[in-house]
Amino acid sequence: MTFVLFPAIDLRGGRVVRLAQGDPGRQTVYGDDPLAVAERWRAEGAEWLHVVNLDGAFGDDSAPNRRALRAILAAGVRVQFGGGLRDKIGLQRILDLGVARAVIGTAAVEDPALVDWALAAFGPERVVVGVDARDGLVRLRGWTQGTGLTAADLGRRLRAQGLTTCVFTDVARDGVGAGVNVAASAALAQATGLRVIASGGVSGLDDVHRARRAGLAGLIVGRALYEGQVRLSEARAVAALPWPVELAGHGVRLRPPRPDEMAYVRRLWSDPERMAPVGGVWPMTDEEAGRWYARVVDPGRPTDFFCLIFDAASDEPVGEVGCRQFNWETRTALFNVTVAADRRGRGYGRAALRVFLDWFFNRLGAWMLVDDLAPENAPGQRALLRFGFERDPAVAGHVRLTRERFNRLYGC
Structure with missing residues (x-):
């Protein structure tokens, strides 16, 4: 199984930002030129980018972020894109634009038929679901709404629908460098049979190593890259290292x-x-x-x-x-x-x-x-x-x- 590192580009108002624990009031701006950011990660060896339309997730105007997405796609790196994709038209538009993989979030819980349609229309290689949780319970709409649904129960239902890959985010750790919740991510993979891409809390190369050793499908890295705790070239070297050494x-x-x-x-x-x-x-x-x-x-x-x-x-x-x-x-x-x-x-x-x-x-x-x-x-x-x-x-x-x-x- 190939382990993939995804530099994160979170968009709000067309700018590259990061939110601490998904809180719009705790925002850090890292750039006004999304294309330049994408080209930076491409130059450092990125094969994929994880792009999030935060305004779409919060139900705000997404026009500036759509323009930013078009610019990012010009960098020539495969893009995994999510945030506010809640109907067929939105999914079709994004995938037709050239996005390699669409991430369905809230709609996967509220409208399971949309997942069935997307998998039938585009195949499991182009559709993933974002499973965002705090204390094991799924959060919706940019993490602002709670549910009584466990991440494992949602994952099992999605696997039964034909989904193969999900992005799992521990909301409590996202954007604060507290360390990836590798144990919960691996447990979700074990309980559901899904290939799990972990997100939230990367603080150093140890997180890359632990995620890969746990058999996860990949890791999304945001703030740690922008603030220098992790260099993408070094993270890629760690991810590619055969382990254990024999x-x-x-x-x-x-x-x-x-x-x-x-x-x-x-x-x-x-x-x-x-x-x-x-x-x-x-x-x-x-x-x-x-x-x-x-x-x-x-x-x-x-x-x-x-x-x-x-x-x-x-x-x-x-x-x-x-x-x-x-x-x-x-x-x-x-x-x-x-x-x-x-x-x-x-x-x-x-x-x-x-x-x-x-x-x-x-x-x-x-x-x-x-x-x-x-x-x-x-x-x-x-x-x-x-x-x-x-x-x-x-x-x-x-x-x-x-x-x-x-x-x-x-x-x-």
Whole structure:
């Protein structure tokens, strides 16, 4: 299933705006030229735009927004458009104008026959329904009216009608950067069989990563893009990243630990010999282990990559390798590789380095890796220097390796 990122262009009076929690009184204006905004997102790699006619949703004059939509369509990006589409004439006009996909909102609840007609006339690939909810209950007319209908009940009815995709918005989170309600979005998909595009509350790349890992169809991003918390190019890179990372070569396999393998991780980090150079053992409690697993492995974060090292022949774990604090702007990260004390001297560390760094530099697209070794960890420093790392002149104990140097040394 392809995961799609949709930059949002919300229109009010022909201008590009965002509303906090759908409140017209809490409006921020981001531009007076919708075409320029659309061209910006196209230049940054957008394949779709999510355009909303807020005036139509509120029942106000939509003429300026219709003119803005025509301008946006000239940018040559596929448009998913909604807001105030409540009859056949409106849907026909919008789709004839060149909109790739129409979003029906209030009318899907108040006039189910309109959904039947639209699906028959245009097909499920060109019709979606906006399911907007607060505390699990559907909201209508620009979120100003409540209902007693649950999002799941509406979704099941829509799927029975032949709909395949919906846009789910947690109204309480929209426009305030509180984080996407991935759990509710995934639950809606599970309960209904619909492909769910999540909307509302994106605050950073973690939201993109979590939405994709949850199996959602896409994510609509608004305020976070306009205010710089998310760069579209970086979000697209996160969305395209194969996850989980599973690699093999040079006699080793690398993959994230399964839950039942956390016992090995905890033993590794409780080994005095192994942990002495990095400040001592870390005897994780069950609660700490659970929090660490959620943060680094599942669902994980797009800044941390942790794998166990396995002997390819025996499939036994022999150590760990990974990076953390990956900066998607500078394409740098901190690094760690460790082989269990009883497995050292057999080439596992060097093999894991070759495999992991080839992925890190040439598939992830990183530029530099830094290992923040403790100054007293002389054996670790010597091993990495032999591999090809260089000392960081600015920080004692740190060694670093660039993509250019790695590829030159190892012919990648």
